[in-house]
Amino acid sequence: MRVTLERANLLKSLNHVHRVVERRNTIPILSNVLLNAEGASLELKATDLDLEITEATPAQIEQAGATTVPAHLLYDIVRKLPDGSEVMLSVDPEGSTMTVASGRSHFKLQCLPQSDFPQLAAGEFSHTFRLDSATMRRLIERTQFAISTEETRYYLNGIFIHSAESDGKIVLRAVATDGHRLARCETEAPDGAENMPGIIIPRKTVGELQKLVDNPDVAVIVELSDSKIRMTIGAVVLTSKLIDGTFPDYQRVIPQGNDKAMQVERKTFTDAVDRVSTVSSERGRAVKLALSEGLLTLSVNNPDSGSATEELAVSYDAEPMEIGFNARYLLDIANQLSGSDVKFLLADAGSPTLIEDTNDALALYVLMPMRV
Structure with a gap:
């Protein structure tokens, strides 16, 4: 040669x-x-x-x-x-x-x-469809942070992608969860994706794919078999085994009756959470949100290092309530949002909270509360 x-x-x-x-x-x-x-x-x-x-x-x-x-x-x-x-x-x-x-x-x-040199024989592909790079990147970036790193729950160690019906239309939906938070993002299903089986793309494959879909002008050709996925992005061909497991019924986790709505400016909120969580313990990372009409008080109390509080003006007119969250999980979700505001739909201190992106109706996040 x-x-x-x-x-x-x-x-x-x-x-x-x-x-x-x-x-x-x-x-x-x-x-x-x-x-x-x-x-x-x-x-x-x-x-x-x-x-x-x-x-x-x-x-x-x-x-x-x-x-x-x-x-x-x-x-x-x-x-x-x-x-x-x-x-x-x-x-x-x-x-x-x-x-x-x-x-x-x-x-x-x-x-x-x-x-x-070993060959990763792909076998027959039963479904093929095309997605533009920007859409593929969005599906990955909006959900990737919620992939579980717990090896025992291997079926959560990736992004679940499947076709689903939403408002009378077929959509292609990406979901990831680690049991503490859940991220869901969807797009209109491309031709060929309508009847695709639900697949779980492993975390490492997701990471490599994210680095490859950096050119918005290049389409991604996706081919699926029972156990493998092949994606062609320009001159690059990525073939991967899929996670052999059953993804849990995530729809049961998404709350339907959360009637207390809070809306807050996203950057102001993330900066405030970041500031007060400075004194939180590495292990707990708990931050308390106390809500009253038009006001949100963030507080952290760490017996070992001290406490912190910060008040923010918010849009909220329901009854006062207090709820605790892991500060890192709150920041992870807030950093995925593209809108200037973030909307929280709450029920009570012990129930999952729904977080919506005011700029992207097709992305949805669920966060489990913590005791504080």
């Missing part, structure tokens, strides 16, 4: 694929990136056996071929080469080493044979 290509093109592709590779691997081949030179492009592929990313980049190919080299090492070398330089990759006749040459810099890397 002998290939010449622009450093910028190689670096961009390596940046996309090398992140999938775990730093510590018991299986040596999983530390490597597969390089396949064919036609007029170099294809790069990396996998952790659950997730696979492939990207092709333009290259001058003097001699076609394929090999695998350490992914993070190659990425670090190319990253440190000067801007605007060309890189030549060549494999010796035995196939045991690859030379990376650019200007006066020469590196020799150990290769492992292409035949050892």
Whole structure:
């Protein structure tokens, strides 16, 4: 194999694929990136056996071929080469080493044979649809923060995406929850998504996808099978296993009868929560919201370090009430909102609270209260 290509093109592709590779691997081949030179492009592929990313980049190919080299090492070398330089990759006749040459810099890397590299066979895809990148990014960003990190509840370790009926229309809905908070976001279902099965996309795949949907002009082609999802974003193909589990019936958690409405300026509210939570304990992070007509009093009381209170003018005309929340969860939700105001729909101190984005009627958040 002998290939010449622009450093910028190689670096961009390596940046996309090398992140999938775990730093510590018991299986040596999983530390490597597969390089396949064919036609007029170099294809790069990396996998952790659950997730696979492939990207092709333009290259001058003097001699076609394929090999695998350490992914993070190659990425670090190319990253440190000067801007605007060309890189030549060549494999010796035995196939045991690859030379990376650019200007006066020469590196020799150990290769492992292409035949050892695992393929994430996708099987038959039963559903295909297209989403624009901005919509995919919105579905992810509005829900990702609520993904559970508790490994025992593995079925919550991802975003649940499914088609549902809302106001007589079919929508594509993304939901994530960790049992303390729930985030739901939806968009009009694209052609092909109407009867799709409910799928749970793993947290790591969600993170990689979020980094890839940065160009609003590129559409995402989504293909689904019973156990895998494949997403094509321009020259990048991301294939991932899905979480094999049943997502809970989240509709039961969304309160319907919350009749006490509070509306407050979002930035003023988040800054105030951030300030008073400075004295909260790392473990508890509890902040109390005391509501009376037109007034919200935020307070934190930590026996070890002190207390804090702050008053805010709000729109509220129901009976006075007090309710406690985890300050970090409140801030996580508030940071997802795009409107200038945030609207809380409350029932009582022990019931879940509904939080709405005044600028996005298709996003919805539920937060469980804390005892304070």
